[in-house]
Amino acid sequence: AQTVTQSQPEMSVQEAETVTLSCTYDTSESDYYLFWYKQPPSRQMILVIRQEAYKQQNATENRFSVNFQKAAKSFSLKISDSQLGDAAMYFCAYRSARNNAGNMLTFGGGTRLMVKP
Amino acid sequence: NAGVTQTPKFRILKIGQSMTLQCAQDMNHNYMYWYRQDPGMGLKLIYYSVGAGITDKGEVPNGYNVSRSTTEDFPLRLELAAPSQTSVYFCASSYLQTTNEKLFFGSGTQLSVL
Numbered sequence: 178a179q180t181v182t183q184s185q186p187e188m189s190v191q192e193a194e195t196v197t198l199s200c201t202y203d204t205s206e207s208d209y210y211l212f213w214y215k216q217p218p219s220r221q222m223i224l225v226i227r228q229e230a231y232k233q234q235n236a237t238e239n240r241f242s243v244n245f246q247k248a249a250k251s252f253s254l255k256i257s258d259s260q261l262g263d264a265a266m267y268f269c270a271y272r273s274a275r276n277n278a279g280n281m282l283t284f285g286g287g288t289r290l291m292v293k294p
Numbered sequence: 295n296a297g298v299t300q301t302p303k304f305r306i307l308k309i310g311q312s313m314t315l316q317c318a319q320d321m322n323h324n325y326m327y328w329y330r331q332d333p334g335m336g337l338k339l340i341y342y343s344v345g346a347g348i349t350d351k352g353e354v355p356n357g358y359n360v361s362r363s364t365t366e367d368f369p370l371r372l373e374l375a376a377p378s379q380t381s382v383y384f385c386a387s388s389y390l391q392t393t394n395e396k397l398f399f400g401s402g403t404q405l406s407v408l
Contacts, residue, residue: 181336220382222337222399268336281327281352282397284336 179204181271183285190259191293197244198254198288200269208274211245211252212282216266225267228252230274256290264292296320300385300400307375307407315370315403317385323398325388326368328352328360330381331402337384343368375407 180203190196202211213225228236228245235243240260244253256263269285301316319326324345329337339352343362357379359371368387372379385400 183336186334220384220402222384222386222397224396281339281342282337284329284338286336287334 179206179209179271179273179283181269181283181285183267183269183288185288186286187289187291189291189293190256192259192261194259195255195257196259196290198256198267198269198290200252200254200285202250202252202269202271202285204250204271204273206273206275210272210274211243212270212272213241213243213252213254214268214270214284215263216268216287218265222268226254259292261292261294264290266290298385298387298398298400300383300403302403303401304404305406307372307405309375309377309407311375312371312373313375315372315383315385315405317368317370317400318366319368319385319387319398320366321387321389321398322365323387323389324365326362327386327397328358328368328370329384329386330354330379331384332381340370340383372405377407379405380407381405 182201209230211228215223215225226238226241240257242255266287268287270282272282298319327342328340331337338354341360343349346365349360383403386397388397
């Protein structure tokens with residue numbers, strides 16, 4: 178079974194600065210997808226960014242980018258120019274690419290990001 | 295377009311009571327899921343469905359039952375509520391198992407069992 182670990186329960190960043198959230202995972206599969214989800218106080222789960230394991234290029238979405246290290250099984254999220262609205266819980270998630278996997282996500286325990294004005 | 299709708303948003307149950315958490319999606323998605331999120335933790339999969347009439351267990355199915363009689367609805371049943379089931383429950387859906395499929399989440403149901 179796959180596991181996802183987020184070792185930082187809480188992180189803090191100054192507004193306009195850059196912060197990196199860590200995520201490691203354990204799997205025996207070679208083909209899979211990785212995601213970062215944001216959960217604000219409203220509880221809605223919002224997809225931030227996704228990465229296909231077969232792609233060497235790191236995904237980017239505006240101020241959000243990832244550092245995907247497949248051999249190290251590491252998938253960190255970098256938030257540049259942090260904004261007050263970035264304050265939320267962030268979850269790293271894994272999904273197998275196997276056809277019979279049912280599209281299920283395995284989540285890490287989350288990192289609470291605080292943004293200081 | 296409503297997306298994924300969960301009801302109720304909040305509920306308090308007494309130990310041993312039963313209830314059904316409702317989930318409906320209007321996007322014609324064939325995949326639907328139930329997750330629970332304990333305080334300060336990530337989400338864990340309870341049950342999932344790949345289409346009407348087909349359901350399967352996830353990581354933490356004990357104490358729950360599901361049914362999927364239509365594409366739109368995927369209710370979650372708690373038969374004998376226990377304090378360990380105090381959690382926030384999320385329903386989610388997706389269309390196809392493609393490489394870039396997005397998972398749509400409902401806004402959650404906060405359940406307390408006292």
